[in-house]
Amino acid sequence: MTAPKTFYITTAISYVNGPPHLGHAYEAISTDVIARFKRLDGYDVHFLTGTDEHGQKVERSAQKAGKAPKAFCDEISGLFQQMDRDLGISNDDFIRTTEPKHYRSSQAIWRKLEANGDIYLGKYAGWYSVRDEAFYGEDETEIRDGRRFARPTGTEVDWVEEPSYFFRLSAYQDKLLALYESQPDFVSPPHRRNEIVSFVRQGLADLSISRTSFKWGVPVPGDEKHIMYVWLDALTNYITAVGYPDVESPAFRKWWPADVHIIGKDIVRFHTVYWPAFLMSAGVPLPKRVFGHGFLNIKGQKMSKSVGNVLAPAEMKAEFGLDPMRYFLMREVPYGSDGDISTDVIVHRINGDLANDLGNLAQRVLSFVAKNAGSAVPQPGPFTADDEALLAAARGALPAIRAEMEDFAIHRMLEAIWRVVAEANRYVDKQAPWTLRKTDPARMATVLYVCIEVIRQLAIYIQPVMPGSGAKLLDQLAAPADVRAFADIATPIAAGTKLPPPQAVFPRYVAADPGAAAAG
RNA sequence: GGCGGAGUAGCUCAGCUGGUUAGAGCAGGGGAAUCAUAAUCCCAAGGUCGGGGGUUCAAGUCCCUCCUCCGCUACCA
DSSP, X not given: OOOOOEEEEEEOOEETTSOOOHHHHHHHHHHHHHHHHHHHTTOEEEEEEEEEOOSHHHHHHHHHTTSOHHHHHHHHHHHHHHHHHHTTOOOSEEEETTSHHHHHHHHHHXXXXXXXXXXXXXXXXXXXXXXXXXXXXXXXXXXXTTEEEETTTOOBEEEEEEEEEEEOGGGGHHHHHHHHHHOTTSEESHHHHHHHHHHHHTOOOOEEOEEOSOOOSOBOTXXXXXXXXXXXXXXXXXXXXXXXXXXXXXXXXXXXXXXXXXXXXXXXXXXIIIHHHHHHHHTOOOOSOEEEEOOEEETTEEOOTTTTOOOOHHHHHHHHOHHHHHHHHHHHSOBTBOEXXXXXXXXXXXXXXXXXXXXXXXXXXXXXXXXXXXXXXXOOOOOOHHHHHHHHHHHHHHHHHHHHHHTTOXXXXXXXXXXXXXXXXXXXXXXOHHHXXXXXXXXXXXXXXXXXXXHHHHHHHHTTTOHHHHHHHHHHTTOOGGGOSGGXXXXXXXXXXXXXXXXXXXXXXXXXXXXXSTTO
């Protein structure tokens, strides 16, 4: 037997500066969809998510909250873990950068970079924004009301002058360009790749990778006045979780290099420039791919605290239900682009795609079978061309959705599935089993069989996005738990299978209190 | 300022290396059916493909130019 195909996928670790919002949920859900898809497709999957807990911003937030940094992190990290549970996220592990094993791992990679001659002590002076965790040039700042702000982001900056260790990022320019050249899909979607390539082409400056102005971080080995730059520490989480620095450990050998890091578009550079450079220096293989997803806007506006339109994942779930919420987010927004959401669009999707198209398809067929076929899968006769065409469309969707998921085109995967849904509804109308019931019961049996088989396949396909609903549908088809993977598409349902009473899976959404819905 | 992307039916978007009457989904219009969560199905309608110029037998699809929007990035004393 050959070793099972493995798939290691990660989200970015969330910064514990505040509670999770819909953007975090979006990343968690989309990564979860890919992870579940791969599991259903026969891969041994390792899905990692977690929280990023160091840095001056967290130190200050903790102070403001009157808490010790670690206690503060425990609390916020707990909220993220709760969110994952609420959203049905199937992560196999949850890493926190404050774990002892992560200190060990971060210090180990530091020593590797050092041993490779890529770290030197210098001095950094500049305008530093705690909010952005970044330095700005004098000319990038402006003074308002006697205080100085970074122009690009509008955050307040302080003059910071301190000794700092630097990483020789400048030495990696050619190697990085060679990487983008030889592995065109290392960075995706493609337009992100172009941005990164042009950024690196402009030349890379060495990177300041330590701080002395605060304490909340991983101490630099051998010079504990310094703590490591949060990004070096944070990125390392991906290898810590699978056993680094024990590169010979079973976990590390099994999972690393990661198949894909799913991240937000705002941190593509850290993952496709700094991270591969660190790994090259440390002599660790690079992740295979990095995918930067887009952001969600609410009715055309960026989510922000000051606008007051920050949507809590729990609110949206409470209003629309978990699976409809997951479906909406995955279907409405092309994965990799920004998306806009509003209550109108959500309701439209839920009622149109879920209740009317798929939900009603299942309900019209299953209730018909319950009433007219003795609540069991009918015995089919010979298939007509129409039957074969629909069955072929359903079966043929599998390679199509696989291809879409290779590019992380989750929205197009769903589109492909829904093309089958539409075809199935057309088939039902054309075959009109309610007429056949009177004229040709044998033919009716065949038609119903085909419908049930197609619904079974659809139920299997939707599981990555809507695990609960897929399961509910498969329960109604009396499908045992061990025949719900993509491999089971090929084995049609057995005639004679006794079916439980049908039950609507996707109810229509009706606003309880019009105007009070979550997204406005 | 540089690099890149985008401007196609009311809305969201497909349209690969140029080639018959420019497509889909949704909304809107008409009709059919009644198994079903009043869901479904069919039909028609709807676009000077951002403006202008050019290449070509032929351009949404190539070239030039202008306008608008977006992303990345750099930056003027």
